[in-house]
Amino acid sequence: MNVAWRLGLLLALALAPVGCAHQKGDRASGYAPSSPVGVAVPASDAPLEKPPVAAARADPAAADLSLEEEFDLLDTPMVSVSDPLAPWNRAMFQFNDKLYFWLLKPVSQGYRAVVPGLARSGIENFFNNLRTPIRFVSNVLQLKGREATIELGKFMINSTWGVLGFGNLFASNEETTIPDTDLGLMLAHHGVGSGPYVVWPILGPYTLRDTVGWIGGLALDPVTYFNSTAVSLGSRSFYMINYYSFRIGDYEGIKDASIDPYLATRDAYLQYRAEKAKE
Amino acid sequence: MLRKAGGAVATRFILAILIMVLAARQASAQEIKPIDALRGPLDSALAILQDPRYRSGSEREAQKERLWEIIRKVFDFEGITMLAVGQNWKLFSPEQKKVFTDVFTTRLGNSYLNKIQGSFNNERVEFLSQEVLSASKARVKTKIIREVDSIPVDYSVRPIDGAWRIYDVVIEGVSLVANYRSQFNDILSKDSPDVLIERVRSQNKAQEKEKK
Numbered sequence: 001m002n003v004a005w006r007l008g009l010l011l012a013l014a015l016a017p018v019g020c021a022h023q024k025g026d027r028a029s030g031y032a033p034s035s036p037v038g039v040a041v042p043a044s045d046a047p048l049e050k051p052p053v054a055a056a057r058a059d060p061a062a063a064d065l066s067l068e069e070e071f072d073l074l075d076t077p078m079v080s081v082s083d084p085l086a087p088w089n090r091a092m093f094q095f096n097d098k099l100y101f102w103l104l105k106p107v108s109q110g111y112r113a114v115v116p117g118l119a120r121s122g123i124e125n126f127f128n129n130l131r132t133p134i135r136f137v138s139n140v141l142q143l144k145g146r147e148a149t150i151e152l153g154k155f156m157i158n159s160t161w162g163v164l165g166f167g168n169l170f171a172s173n174e175e176t177t178i179p180d181t182d183l184g185l186m187l188a189h190h191g192v193g194s195g196p197y198v199v200w201p202i203l204g205p206y207t208l209r210d211t212v213g214w215i216g217g218l219a220l221d222p223v224t225y226f227n228s229t230a231v232s233l234g235s236r237s238f239y240m241i242n243y244y245s246f247r248i249g250d251y252e253g254i255k256d257a258s259i260d261p262y263l264a265t266r267d268a269y270l271q272y273r274a275e276k277a278k279e
Numbered sequence: 280m281l282r283k284a285g286g287a288v289a290t291r292f293i294l295a296i297l298i299m300v301l302a303a304r305q306a307s308a309q310e311i312k313p314i315d316a317l318r319g320p321l322d323s324a325l326a327i328l329q330d331p332r333y334r335s336g337s338e339r340e341a342q343k344e345r346l347w348e349i350i351r352k353v354f355d356f357e358g359i360t361m362l363a364v365g366q367n368w369k370l371f372s373p374e375q376k377k378v379f380t381d382v383f384t385t386r387l388g389n390s391y392l393n394k395i396q397g398s399f400n401n402e403r404v405e406f407l408s409q410e411v412l413s414a415s416k417a418r419v420k421t422k423i424i425r426e427v428d429s430i431p432v433d434y435s436v437r438p439i440d441g442a443w444r445i446y447d448v449v450i451e452g453v454s455l456v457a458n459y460r461s462q463f464n465d466i467l468s469k470d471s472p473d474v475l476i477e478r479v480r481s482q483n484k485a486q487e488k489e490k491k
Contacts, residue, residue, distance in 0.1 A: 258458075263465050272452055
């Protein structure tokens with residue numbers, strides 16, 4: 001559901017040994033009971049001392065010509081961007097930004113304060129387990145037999161021995177750690193281009209292809225079939241709050257580091273999905 | 280005549296020494312493995328973050344200083360700036376290059392330090408492997424272990440003056456340099472370098488104010 005944001009959230013951590021969100025599944029249960037999360041303790045002030053500037057670099061003029069050729073550095077080719085909906089997207093980005101700061105973040109913080117980490121990681125495991133059909137079908141449609149088998153096996157074991165999926169018995173099992181997939185990636189696998197970039201309210205960044213994948217995923221997501229729409233929506237919101245209770249500070253980090261948060265998020269999302277599609 | 284010959288010998292001698300010095304520098308970069316070049320600084324940064332001495336708010340500034348000392352040595356901020364701007368770098372005058380490197384480094388340093396100081400939650404860094412791609416390029420793969428997830432972080436490094444230094448960070452497939460370049464390309468397609476410099480500078484100021 002919120003692949004969206006999470007992805008977006010990446011960036012800031014850029015230089016950081018404190019990265020971002022969103023490996024689901026396997027790693028989800030390794031919760032180490034520890035301190036309250038990075039509820040942004042106001043970091044201290046004072047500008048950094050000015051770094052010594054470029055003087056040392058051999059010949060800045062020479063660098064002009066062959067910036068990349070010089071050391072052939074940028075390993076990641078730039079992702080191409082199609083953003084015909086930019087005005088709408090920017091407005092939705094703003095909306096989501098406010099939604100996060102005014103609602104999602106305070107609620108997640110409060111929730112985090114009262115619900116023990118063990119319960120929250122169990123809940124994350126539960127929802128991840130519930131979404132197995134999406135990953136399973138996506139793997140099958142990509143003819144990834146091994147991955148599909150692993151998804152199915154984990155689902156059966158976690159749903160039973162893991163008590164309805166609250167426990168993840170594969171959390172620290174390297175052999176069964178496989179990349180998450182979804183229908184958007186399945187489409188990419190079959191050569192469907194990503195199409196224009198779209199920011200949806202609440203859901204966050206998507207491309208057209210990934211939106212189609214997301215809608216398809218709804219049909220495979222048991223949460224959709226909960227006995228009423230209200231219960232489904234409630235569950236999704238609950239999952240979202242639980243999810244963010246582990247990731248408060250990620251979005252702030254990105255925003256803080258970026259010069260234009262909209263552009264930064266867009267590129268981070270597109271790079272992330274392009275990379276996932278290669279897996 | 281003699282003098283001239285003597286001059287030539289001296290020149291050659293100096294050249295030979297220069298070459299030796301350069302070669303030695305080159306060699307020392309190769310002797311230390313990239314993964315070890317990062318392990319040391321990252322470990323000491325984590326130690327500083329965990330050090331109870333810096334728990335109290337009043338010590339944060341001191342902690343920040345010490346972290347910055349480490350970070351500036353490992354990251355090649357000039358290289359990062361140049362690469363992040365990319366082809367548009369030629370639009371910058373030497374003065375603008377200097378100023379922009381300056382403000383952008385401040386931004387990177389501040390947002391990084393605020394992030395790790397503000398929300399350090401006993402994350403662990405696991406060093407996975409290194410790939411030496413060529414004499415001038417290597418990649419160090421790490422993983423940050425968090426509460427419920429882990430994030431792959433790869434550092435691209437190259438030797439500068441005998442030490443491996445970071446010129447890009449790739450987090451879950453997202454390159455920091457490419458991400459900034461996409462922002463700068465967009466901004467510079469409409470505005471001049473001066474506008475970009477001013478924008479980064481004023482954001483820096485606002486951030487510093489906000490933290491106070």
